[in-house]
Amino acid sequence: MTTKHERASALLAVSTVIFALRKDDETGGEPQVWLPLVRRIREPFQGRWALPGGPLRVGEDLAYAAGRTLNETTGLAPSYLEQLYAFGDASRSSGAERVVSIVYWALVRGEEAERAVVGENVAWFPADHLPELAFDHNLIVEYALWRLRTKMEYSRIAHAFLGERFTLAQLREVHEAVLGRALDPANFRRTIEASGAVVATDEYLTGTPHRPPRLYRYDDAVDLADAGPLPLQQHFFKGES
Amino acid sequence: MTTKHERASALLAVSTVIFALRKDDETGGEPQVWLPLVRRIREPFQGRWALPGGPLRVGEDLAYAAGRTLNETTGLAPSYLEQLYAFGDASRSSGAERVVSIVYWALVRGEEAERAVVGENVAWFPADHLPELAFDHNLIVEYALWRLRTKMEYSRIAHAFLGERFTLAQLREVHEAVLGRALDPANFRRTIEASGAVVATDEYLTGTPHRPPRLYRYDDAVDLADAGPLPLQQHFFKGES
DNA sequence: GCAAAAGTGTTCATTTTACACCCATGA
């Protein structure tokens, strides 16, 4: 009954599922959800692709570490960052010491994703067609994708893929890429305008071969994402590498 | 640039937000969402109410530890258990060593909650009217409540509050208690029947002062809760105290 | 029979979906 139990401790690590929208270089066409992976250079799962991440440093906050490793692998700064899940079962670690991994998911802007660094052991993959990853990372990506898609319906995270000003067609493209299906432009416009999340500016995007679309901006009065009562964990890394 | 960084480690702990439906002993009437809290017997926040929980033991899995501490404080077994959030920022711990807390939320059945143990330092509170809790536990409970209410709309977790067989009126009472508002019995019946989540049995609940309602059961072919692709972490503690 | 909850039917309002059609610009 009153057995003496020793208290568990663990090493800490973070991983991050990083989503960006990219047009497939070959097929072209509509943008899709892509994510960067890193190749493991040691056992276990040596040679397999895995989520970017790494150990937590002494005194470092969880979300900060997630943003830091994201920046180290892509050279980018997250425009959205949120905790996904914590893995810490005793059986999970192969070594002697237990390792607790806190997994985050992040969004980065499209233009930035274009100029993302791609090193020897970093590559981008379409989120729907991943190879077999290390550990249970396939499952984690699926869960992150589910969270992304679910959250798009009741929050404004789609804006995290875009810049300061954008057309409604661009915003619709984001929704279409994430949901994986086409949306009616007319109905989409009305839905977004009714939500009050965006504000029309008096600027127009010129240079298009056709009628110039109006530019919109976010309504700063509305939160970026309704994550419930829990405070959002957002950090920005301005070329801190 | 290539500074040597020491790797962070931490002690591990779990806490659990435990929800049950109870009728207020004084006002009676409709059941509401209640949860058990424990009084802290040491600093910091000595004397304040806090979420049940405790340190993780060596070799113990996270979800198992959540179910164990739940069982230790209430004598009950969770009918639903899911991870909520991980707290592990360096500044959070007052002591020298960092502490990572994994918070779970759980549902227990109504009848069982009735016979839950209430010790000297354990008390049940209505979830909507909590005192000022220790740490940031008020915020955590709010988040768990938000998750419970959100999840009710697209999953079958309401069933976790009920037994094997139940009437549609009982199921409606659960929804009403969680959502905090009355629902139209006729429309609720149609909605539930259309969802295909429940199956009508050929049994009826007798002993009521009026027309005996039909008993239903879960459709085992449908998952209890659509938590996305991540596997559910469920454990059952059959009087293991 | 009466009261009360179980269960069914129907109407009305609202939202969603589909799609026709006009507008404004570059070429």
Add this chain to the structure above:
DNA sequence: TCATGGGTGTAAAATGAACACTTTTGC
């Protein structure tokens, strides 16, 4: 002026809310 995406209007379809009404039991 023509092609094309931007933007508006509108009707059908689906959904949701409200509520009248019938059924079945205990008393």
